[in-house]
Amino acid sequence: MKHITILVLESCVLEAVADPRYMFTAVNQFLEANNQSPLFQIHMVGMTPEVNLQNGLFSVHTDKLLDDIQDTDLIIIPALFGDMTSALEQNRRVIPWIVQHYDRGAEVASLCVGAFLLASTGLLDGKRCSTHWAYAREFRQMFPKVELVDGSIITEEKRLYSSGGALSYWNLLLYLVEKYTGREMAILASKYFAIDIDRDNQMAFTLFNGQKDHEDLEIKKAQEYIEKNYTEKISVDELADLVALGRRSFERRFKKATNNSVMEYIQRVKVEAAKRSFESTQKNISEVMFDVGYTDTKAFREVFKKITGLTPLEYRNKYHKRPAMAA
Template identity: 50%
Template sequence: MKHIAIIAPDGQSNLSSVACIVGSYEIFSEANSYWEKNGHKPLYEVEIVGVSEQAVFSKGLVSIRPHTHINSLDKTDLIIIPSLAHDYESALAGNVAMVDWLSRQYKNGAELASMCTGAFMLASAGLLNGKVCSTHWSAVNTFSILFPNVKLRSHRTITDEAGIYTNGGAYSFLNLLVHLVEKFYDRPTAIFCAKLFQIEINREFQSIFTIFSGQKLHDDEEIKLAQQYIESKIDEKISVDQLSSRFSIGRRNFDRRFVKATGNTPLEYAQRVKIEAAKRAFENTRKTINEVMYEIGYSDLKAFREVFRKITGMSPMEYRERYNKSVVDS
């Protein structure tokens, strides 16, 4: 029988970590039951593994007693890493033994799956260098600064490369679990689990859930001023030449510094600021698509639709119909 190990981190975690651990255990247990009921031999032993006899979460509100210690588990086939607490550096420092164990297991053939901010643990082990990964949109800035050699794809719900799986934020870990059930069992078992737990199957993007607040965790003060200027001129169309000239920085150097500081080109940044404002308008007002478009400095409806869809994964009309309460209730 093969083995699935679900990690119980040592303290540097929160209630989301508990949800990931419990959700993983329950879904894989149901996958096992469905698999056996359909005439197959038992496929996976599922265990929660940790570095202590008891993992305590949320100041003692919840505790989990792992089935086994990582030092007692020589071989496993799949390792599930739950989300971590938002004090990522402390979380990583508190799980050094776990990080080392992950590296050894991956070298020995185990596949690894991180949920939400669990990607920080994978990245700290050096296992994501040069690879794609996703994490929660709220952690993107910190992740990009700490791990510049990782190809972050924060718009993706799931990434899958070289035996390493990651997923986006919060409860989208359920989508990852269905993906893993299909990968490690088969499609019918994945569909059964999706139906049983009412999880949307094959959801590829988390862009629609992102709240863009601007990447300002950097030390380039002139670029911060440029960001603030872009955000203050949301109803205007500002060219990059105008921006670089305003801050007396050569165009090429301005582009380079902006991308280094924010992870976006100046144009991409301006687009995301404008689309975030459009999203808020669609959520909270009864304004038409055209009214919102003009308010954020667009005059071409086709161009606005294309940029909106590129950033959110859906059209302005679809977004408005889904998230504006007055539209839904009318």
């Protein structure tokens, strides 16, 4: 039997505690219905017998305290809520406990921004990790030794698992079910919970608002120019001249400030504009392509799919209320 510890943390997301319990409990029931023994022993574990969440609106009664757990096979770190620095400080006491059990052979899975707590253990240093796309920049600033994988739904490395944003943690839960029980049970669970079992990225859900939480005024000026003139063909030299910097110095400072190369940033601004057009207008793919400054259909499709994980037609059909015909 696999022992699963679901941590009930201060300032955690209630659903990220309840949903893993629901998933593994349901799988036990599926196994029993198939005349098999239940596989999972599940405990909700906290620092205190009762954890109040969302200013006392909800409370969770834990099954056990940290010190009650001698051995466990899988530790699930739920998503955190609110300010990450504050949430990490509130749960500081859990960090050595996670490390201790990992060293004893336990696997550890973080859901969404639970990755911040997993990264705080130091176990992710030099390894890959996923988290919510909206927290990617903050994560990189806080944990520069961790390789954050943009857009990924599930990342696994050396008994450490992490998931992308928000409800994509269901895909990680399915992944773990498949690992422990097999493909057939994972498919059954996916159908029961109505989850797309093989969704492998969160790129289509990403909103690009520009990375301007830095103090480099020249780079901000270049960013604003790109965002106002994305319909035009913009060169790196043109931008460097605009802010009176040499090309190499400009490219280096731009990458440091935004975590994107200049051309990546231009592409992301153009694709974000194209996404908005696909969502809200009746324009066909060629019209949108020209509107955002592309003249090469193949190049536009390749860049769009690289950034969103979908072709332009797939994106339009998914997010526009009326499916589009191929252009």
